[in-house]
Structure formats: C-alpha cells, structure tokens
Amino acid sequence: MIDPLVRFVTWFDEAEAHAGIGLHEAMALSTVGPEGRPSSRIVLLKSHGPEGFTFYTNLGSRKARDLAPDGPAALLFWWDAMDRQVHIEGTVSPVSAADADAYFATRPRVSQIGAWASRQSDSLSSRADLEAKVREFEARYDGGDVPRPPFWSGFTLTPTRIEFWTRGDARLHHREVYDAAAGTWSTSLLHP
Numbered sequence: 001m002i003d004p005l006v007r008f009v010t011w012f013d014e015a016e017a018h019a020g021i022g023l024h025e026a027m028a029l030s031t032v033g034p035e036g037r038p039s040s041r042i043v044l045l046k047s048h049g050p051e052g053f054t055f056y057t058n059l060g061s062r063k064a065r066d067l068a069p070d071g072p073a074a075l076l077f078w079w080d081a082m083d084r085q086v087h088i089e090g091t092v093s094p095v096s097a098a099d100a101d102a103y104f105a106t107r108p109r110v111s112q113i114g115a116w117a118s119r120q121s122d123s124l125s126s127r128a129d130l131e132a133k134v135r136e137f138e139a140r141y142d143g144g145d146v147p148r149p150p151f152w153s154g155f156t157l158t159p160t161r162i163e164f165w166t167r168g169d170a171r172l173h174h175r176e177v178y179d180a181a182a183g184t185w186s187t188s189l190l191h192p
C-alpha cells in the first residue's frame with residue numbers, strides 16, 4: 001500500500017507544477033464551534049510532512065477559537081485543472097513558538113505589520129480604524145524587525161483519514177480512502 005502522505009506529496013507537487021493551477025496550496029479549513037456550528041474558510045498550507053499539515057492564523061480568530069487542543073478539523077484541496085480533490089480529516093495541535101517565530105520571520109514586512117494591526121474576525125468599526133492601526137505599528141517598528149505577535153501562530157492537523165478523489169467519466173469518479181483509525185493506515189474504495 002502506498003503511504004497516503006507520500007501520495008499527497010506527489011499530488012501536491014504535481015498541482016504546484018501545473019500551469020493551470022494558481023494557488024495549489026490553498027485549502028478549505030472546516031471547523032466546528034462550541035455550539036456545533038460548522039464554518040469553512042480558505043487558508044494556505046505552509047508546510048507538510050509526517051507530522052501533518054500546518055497553517056498559520058490569528059489565535060483570536062473564529063477558526064482558532066474553534067480549534068480546541070486535539071479538536072477535530074478538516075482540510076479540502078480542489079485542483080480543478082487536474083480533476084482532483086483531497087479531503088483530509090484529523091485533529092489539530094498548536095505549532096511550537098520556535099516554529100511560529102521562524103515562519104513569521106519569513107513573511108513580507110507588510111504581512112507582519114498586518115498581523116499586528118488585525119484583530120481577525122472581530123467586528124471592525126471602519127476601514128479607517130484598521131488603516132490607523134497599520135500606521136501605528138509601522139511607526140512602532142520603524143527601522144527594526146517586526147516580532148511575531150503573541151496572538152498569531154499556527155496549527156498542525158494530524159490526519160486520521162485522507163480521501164483522494166479523481167474525476168471519472170459519467171460521474172463514476174474514483175474515490176480512494178485511507179483510514180488510520182486502527183492505528184495504522186488501511187485503504188478502501190468508496191462508491192462515487
């Protein structure tokens with residue numbers, strides 16, 4: 001059996017190389033809030049490997065508030081031009097402060113300032129307020145490095161189930177699912 005994480009890397013790299021795919025690393029992240037309300041949004045996959053799938057965000061955002069330690073979440077890639085979809089389910093844990101610092105340091109300065117200025121998902125009284133915040137943090141860090149805000153970090157989703165979907169003729173799509181429920185990966189096919 002192919003390791004599903006190896007298979008993911010093959011598909012991800014093929015999507016990256018495909019001229020018809022813009023943001024191959026864009027994925028829908030679905031979470032469930034404390035009252036059982038589901039929500040989805042696009043985030044960017046920033047690293048992946050045996051440890052799982054890592055993305056970064058504001059820790060006060062709706063998605064981050066939904067992600068209880070070891071709580072469930074799902075990721076979905078759709079690579080239109082390749083007729084491929086990957087659906088990943090698992091549990092989420094915070095990345096280390098060192099990893100978050102290292103990634104934050106690679107971000108463009110405007111994104112670093114934006115991370116300080118935005119209280120992501122909170123209500124915003126006016127665009128002008130946000131722009132004033134940006135100017136405030138530009139002035140604060142003028143001439144120096146921008147440190148990572150304490151309210152901005154990442155999460156790694158450790159997969160427990162990965163489905164690889166390929167479009168088939170007459171809607172007879174190919175669905176191959178890998179499940180780690182028994183502690184080791186097993187694979188099976190699903191009806192389309």
Ligand SMILES: Cc1cc2nc3c(=O)[nH]c(=O)nc-3n(C[C@H](O)[C@H](O)[C@H](O)COP(=O)(O)O)c2cc1C
Binds near residue numbers: 039042045055063
């Ligand atoms: C292409 C694309 C990439 C995005 N990447 C991220 C990201 O990596 N991290 C992030 O927090 N938000 C990202 N966003 C914004 C989110 O979709 C979302 O609007 C924001 O995180 C607030 O979501 P929430 O209120 O559900 O927490 C991205 C949006 C798009 C369209």
